[in-house]
Amino acid sequence: MEGKDMLSWEQKTLLSELVLGYDAAKKLQARVLGEAPSLVAATAETTGILVKQILSSYEKSLLMLNWSSSPSVQLIPAPVTLIPVTNSVPESPASINGSPISEEFVDGGGSSESHRQDYIFNSKKRKMLPKWSEKVKISPERGLEGPQDDVFSWRKYGQKDILGAKFPRSYYRCTHRSTQNCWATKQVQRSDNDQTVFEVTYRGTHTCSQAITPPPPPTSPEKLDTRPKTTVAQKPKDLLESLKTNLTVRTQGLDDGDDVFSFPNTPPFYDYGTINNGDFGHVDVVDWFNPTVEIDTTFPTFLHESIYY
DNA sequence: CGAATTTGACCTTA
DNA sequence: TAAGGTCAAATTCG
Numbered sequence: 001m002e003g004k005d006m007l008s009w010e011q012k013t014l015l016s017e018l019v020l021g022y023d024a025a026k027k028l029q030a031r032v033l034g035e036a037p038s039l040v041a042a043t044a045e046t047t048g049i050l051v052k053q054i055l056s057s058y059e060k061s062l063l064m065l066n067w068s069s070s071p072s073v074q075l076i077p078a079p080v081t082l083i084p085v086t087n088s089v090p091e092s093p094a095s096i097n098g099s100p101i102s103e104e105f106v107d108g109g110g111s112s113e114s115h116r117q118d119y120i121f122n123s124k125k126r127k128m129l130p131k132w133s134e135k136v137k138i139s140p141e142r143g144l145e146g147p148q149d150d151v152f153s154w155r156k157y158g159q160k161d162i163l164g165a166k167f168p169r170s171y172y173r174c175t176h177r178s179t180q181n182c183w184a185t186k187q188v189q190r191s192d193n194d195q196t197v198f199e200v201t202y203r204g205t206h207t208c209s210q211a212i213t214p215p216p217p218p219t220s221p222e223k224l225d226t227r228p229k230t231t232v233a234q235k236p237k238d239l240l241e242s243l244k245t246n247l248t249v250r251t252q253g254l255d256d257g258d259d260v261f262s263f264p265n266t267p268p269f270y271d272y273g274t275i276n277n278g279d280f281g282h283v284d285v286v287d288w289f290n291p292t293v294e295i296d297t298t299f300p301t302f303l304h305e306s307i308y309y
Numbered sequence: 310c311g312a313a314t315t316t317g318a319c320c321t322t323a
Numbered sequence: 324t325a326a327g328g329t330c331a332a333a334t335t336c337g
Contacts, residue, residue, distance in 0.1 A: 160328070
């Protein structure tokens with residue numbers, strides 16, 4: 001056990017990602033060989049999804065490697081471009097010295113009295129949060145390109161005009177920040193020229209339960225969506241909005257440069273539903289590839305009157 | 310009526 | 324000090 005603890009956050013996430021891909025590949029293999037795993041129903045996991053998962057896994061793993069070592073590994077052909085956001089020198093791989101975790105994290109229990117102080121330590125922490133960004137491309141026909149599986153719920157807390165940018169930048173944080181002390185945030189910036197591109201920058205990972213226990217037990221075959229409300233496109237009217245909110249490709253992030261942030265008690269894995277037994281959490285792709293998040297045919301319409309402010 | 314968004318002020322960072 | 328990021332009151336939404 002101590003073995004895994006020794007791993008840096010990067011290593012853990014990388015491992016996690018690789019495991020996901022491996023898992024999906026295994027399933028795919030089983031499928032190809034005709035020996036469909038009875039339990040993990042062949043029902044919902046289409047080959048396409050598996051492939052997608054595998055590719056996504058590769059992309060992210062490569063991204064991480066690309067970042068932490070030589071910047072010469074340019075392999076990411078996919079429609080979705082992943083961009084490591086480097087603030088300073090990505091030099092130190094990850095020297096986790098889980099020292100300054102302080103009570104800030106546990107402090108959440110504290111009442112809501114914190115104003116300025118809250119802000120302060122929040123910003124202090126900000127430096128330590130892993131940060132990464134992605135470009136999400138949209139095609140009118142297919143909706144979103146690339147892996148999109150943001151099952152997290154975000155809440156907008158600000159919008160700002162950016163110098164030189166045509167469109168304002170939107171700021172989101174995890175809905176459960178106050179309730180579960182989850183400090184994940186993201187910001188969405190629409191590309192100046194290419195209307196189909198949004199750049200999403202994430203900071204911090206989710207420590208809230210929705211990142212830990214997404215899928216409801218499949219005990220009852222009837223109910224497929226027992227869950228309250230993860231992020232899902234809702235009002236067609238604000239398609240763009242919901243899009244921005246959902247526009248999300250989860251990728252592993254890395255440290256910010258100076259200090260590597262080590263998580264208090266958060267599993268370093270994003271899990272999209274750990275339903276299986278394996279040594280590692282394995283993924284039920286069906287869950288994160290939730291069709292509800294899809295942008296259907298209404299989409300192109302939105303693109304036209306896209307500029308809505 | 311509670312939860313999410315909007316938006317100008319305020320705070321932090323470069 | 325300006326640009327970027329966050330807060331929080333007011334407003335809108337569901």
